[in-house]
Amino acid sequence: MKEEYVIGVDLGGTKILTALADLEGAILERSRVLVGEVKDKDTILGKIKETINQVTANAGIDLEQVVGIGLGCPGPLDIEEGLIHHTPNLDLDNVNIKDELSGLDTPIYLENDANAAALGEQMFGAGQGADDMIYITVSTGIGGGIIIDGEIYHGVSDGAGEIGHHTLDPASAIKCGCGNYGCWEALASGTALSRLAQDAVEADADTMMKDMVTDSSEVDGAIVARAAEKNDGVALDLMDTIAERLGIGLASLINIFNPSRIVFGGGVSNSWSLLEEKINETIAERAMESLVERVEIIPAKLGSDVGVAGAIATALAQVKNK
């Protein structure tokens, strides 16, 4: 019998990352194309197929040796059907990706990108060995994936895991992209950090961040982190503010889920060492001691590979379930 493989496709708004892996998840070949300006269905589908052909050709294998293709995509989705209800930054609304890629004659497994990332960390990264795990990704927004008994929890219509959209502060006047006010995402994401820092710069606060940009709008989370690493007091305070807000939400999730592990990913997790102490202090204050004792909170391990690793994990989880 010929060797069997899986493919993972990380379908992002700016690039498509595709990788071929063996059934242990070891990545053998990769392909990457930019989405570019033309984002219509046929162009995107063409690029997906192009990357799939490329990784199989480079590895010298036939497509029929690929037993599953996992596809991570921003939602909302209908996972069973393979239907993309809506996805930001690509013109794929109401596209049935299983039907569209049926010509490949290989099972296609669609998954929400944050869920796929959760599965990727659980299979290959910081979540290994944790069957009841919450993955949180904090960058421009806050996303998440909930793993229960080793499997993604999807909810009744594949919409579960929107942990970034639990209300952190009902009195907040800050409107979230989802329409709610005071969401965790609106107050504790990288975007929230940038906004707080921009406000500080505009208010002429005593901070080196003013000298690191030519315009306050250029201040982002990375700049705050760099200034904080240099002991800039304003930047350190801002990191503490975000860490406290992250800790409040994490404490709630600990009390609700009693997870064994929380894996913290996304761009903001690069500043884990600046956030860790205040996050843990806040959790200790707000979550139940018996539950805090049982949870590990650790940064994600897969970095920028998490999307494609998650897509591979999505395929592997389904292939192995058969």
Next chain:
Amino acid sequence: MKEEYVIGVDLGGTKILTALADLEGAILERSRVLVGEVKDKDTILGKIKETINQVTANAGIDLEQVVGIGLGCPGPLDIEEGLIHHTPNLDLDNVNIKDELSGLDTPIYLENDANAAALGEQMFGAGQGADDMIYITVSTGIGGGIIIDGEIYHGVSDGAGEIGHHTLDPASAIKCGCGNYGCWEALASGTALSRLAQDAVEADADTMMKDMVTDSSEVDGAIVARAAEKNDGVALDLMDTIAERLGIGLASLINIFNPSRIVFGGGVSNSWSLLEEKINETIAERAMESLVERVEIIPAKLGSDVGVAGAIATALAQVKNK
């Protein structure tokens, strides 16, 4: 073969309710004893055995026909082991209830009381047919049970479902029994409603509630509800405040879990008709539309039977799993 039965024991702080049911869950016999002043282990265990003997004797069956005994108890617990870590109002800390009742020669299934109630509503009440369901009980506190794929989600150490202890308002100065400030339970429970009403009465607000009590400390949720039903403006406003706070927390749970149903029980749910509109309005404002469309929020059906029905459901779920 002789008929088979299960027994459910609802172990409360003031009374023990025990019922015998057939394998369909139909209750055939009941027994009820007050806990009284003496709450030590031997006394409580004696009363549990007494009620079990009573229901079997009244039904004219042998204990060996009872294939499982479900026991609902306030936690924290170790469900697999049968260990009660701590339970309020009874001296059963660190008691292994499976060991203590092993003389009955029937499998004992321990469950947290809120989880048991969730299972009871799911099997016999308002949760029937809903595999992804959240049960919320709002009375002196806020408790909950999370049902995923038809089973209770326990978390890594049987502590999941403490939905009442997610932070609703991080700026709140109101300390919760769990030690956190601004918990959902601290701000939206029957106790929170009583406190708001007592404050209004003490501030000499223009409300009939002043004439319904001899002392402000007597104002409780039931009095607010009665006044609100008579169109008392202050009472109606207080119900709206609580309904909004309940709605904020429910919106968060909807975004996190994407459940098909939320079953709303506990004493405060008796005022569902006074709360429903504002709860639904708040959810519509704060939760994602695609998720709101897929969830039904309905009052619980089992009333004061929910504890013992939940204990029966706990036994049946295990017996049928075998």
